[in-house]
Amino acid sequence: MVKITALKAMQILDSRGNPTVSCALSTPKGIFVSMVPSGASTGTHEALELRDNAKEYAGKGVLKAVSNVNSIIAKSVVGKDFFSQRELDDFLLKLDGTENKSKLGANAILGLSMSFARALASENNIELYESLGNSAGKKSFSLPVPQLNVLNGGKHAGKENDIQEHMLFPIKFSSFAEAIRAGAETYHVLKGMLKKKFGAQATLLGDEGGFVPPMDSVEQRLELMLSAIKEAGYEGKIKIGLDCASSEFFDGKKYSIGSKPFSAAELSDFYASLVDSYEIVSIEDGMAEDDWNGWAELTKKLGKKIQIVGDDNLVTNTGRIKTALEKKACNSLLLKVNQIGTVSESIWASRLAEKNGWSIVVSHRSGETEDAFIADLAVGLASGQSKFGAPARSERVAKYNRLLAIEGHASGKIPFSGKSFPFSK
Numbered sequence: 001m002v003k004i005t006a007l008k009a010m011q012i013l014d015s016r017g018n019p020t021v022s023c024a025l026s027t028p029k030g031i032f033v034s035m036v037p038s039g040a041s042t043g044t045h046e047a048l049e050l051r052d053n054a055k056e057y058a059g060k061g062v063l064k065a066v067s068n069v070n071s072i073i074a075k076s077v078v079g080k081d082f083f084s085q086r087e088l089d090d091f092l093l094k095l096d097g098t099e100n101k102s103k104l105g106a107n108a109i110l111g112l113s114m115s116f117a118r119a120l121a122s123e124n125n126i127e128l129y130e131s132l133g134n135s136a137g138k139k140s141f142s143l144p145v146p147q148l149n150v151l152n153g154g155k156h157a158g159k160e161n162d163i164q165e166h167m168l169f170p171i172k173f174s175s176f177a178e179a180i181r182a183g184a185e186t187y188h189v190l191k192g193m194l195k196k197k198f199g200a201q202a203t204l205l206g207d208e209g210g211f212v213p214p215m216d217s218v219e220q221r222l223e224l225m226l227s228a229i230k231e232a233g234y235e236g237k238i239k240i241g242l243d244c245a246s247s248e249f250f251d252g253k254k255y256s257i258g259s260k261p262f263s264a265a266e267l268s269d270f271y272a273s274l275v276d277s278y279e280i281v282s283i284e285d286g287m288a289e290d291d292w293n294g295w296a297e298l299t300k301k302l303g304k305k306i307q308i309v310g311d312d313n314l315v316t317n318t319g320r321i322k323t324a325l326e327k328k329a330c331n332s333l334l335l336k337v338n339q340i341g342t343v344s345e346s347i348w349a350s351r352l353a354e355k356n357g358w359s360i361v362v363s364h365r366s367g368e369t370e371d372a373f374i375a376d377l378a379v380g381l382a383s384g385q386s387k388f389g390a391p392a393r394s395e396r397v398a399k400y401n402r403l404l405a406i407e408g409h410a411s412g413k414i415p416f417s418g419k420s421f422p423f424s425k
């Protein structure tokens, strides 16, 4: 049982220098602080992120959300006992009462939901990942295959009509520490190659810590990644994945990469050609968030061969996951806690995906903080994969360091998920 003795939220900054919510929950055991992330290429069906739209911070202030925590929410929960994550989250869902958390704001609700998870773990004297695993009914844990976003494009790098993320998947390793070492070494080889080819400017970092070279051709970027993998000595052991974030280059009728237009069928063919040539094992948001026919076509074409990850179309929402299941629209869930707004709903989304044989990727947002909550979530849910950006910038590295600490402290008792990665020959 967790007794809430005080609750205080405040406005802090995220990794882009935009305001976000931090929430401190007090119990007789201590004070439990959480920080809420924020996306840039957000799905329109995400839970509402409440912003002030006032003069301060160019409209991006979150003082309304902070005030909702400190007034409405605090008044309702302080002095109360909650026995489980579900009980607390159900209480918050009722208090908000809207479909998309527009009354209180998902950013107001999520901070408390995460802080409560920490308080619950402390109450039971166990690690956060164990406690989250218990809340999800998990019997065993695992360390995720990290998806490392090493080349940033699209909205994360100030580019139009562009593939957003090019990621290394270090799969064929026996521990998380080995996988992250191989990924970081390859990242540095890539940096050296870019510097040689284009000069130091090409090694400046995008929002998620990847490089932003002056290369418009997707094929050339993938070619360079394969060369870096080879030069680093990890040929065949590190594969490649893309997050196309294609809602950003879909105008309702056609897709455009650079100046080249594509129908959904042509785009599927384009992806298939990339898969054949560049050791691609995963494509996220290959189609736009509401283009269900496009999704179904892509999954039909490539879903037996590679992972088709749903992000903007699913928004970690069980209702949208059910639609995707009916339409056979993807085979993998990207799980972002702030898309849905509570820890419990994130757990339900992961359970539904798992029950239907999908893989699960626990993901950061492009606007992050030093809070490493999602590292524990990935281990606790035994998701098998994580997506926390490049092995650079402390808001990304905080998550990798937490995973290294979990693996190190468990002394080999928590397995690395490389062997169970789907579609890796």
Ligand code: PGA
Binding pocket: 038, 039, 040, 041, 042, 043, 243, 245, 311, 363, 364, 365, 366, 367
């Ligand atoms: P976002 O990007 O946080 O800007 O939405 C991450 C992603 O698309 O996966």
Ligand code: ZN
Binding pocket: 243, 245, 284, 285, 311, 312, 334
């Ligand atoms: Zn995405």
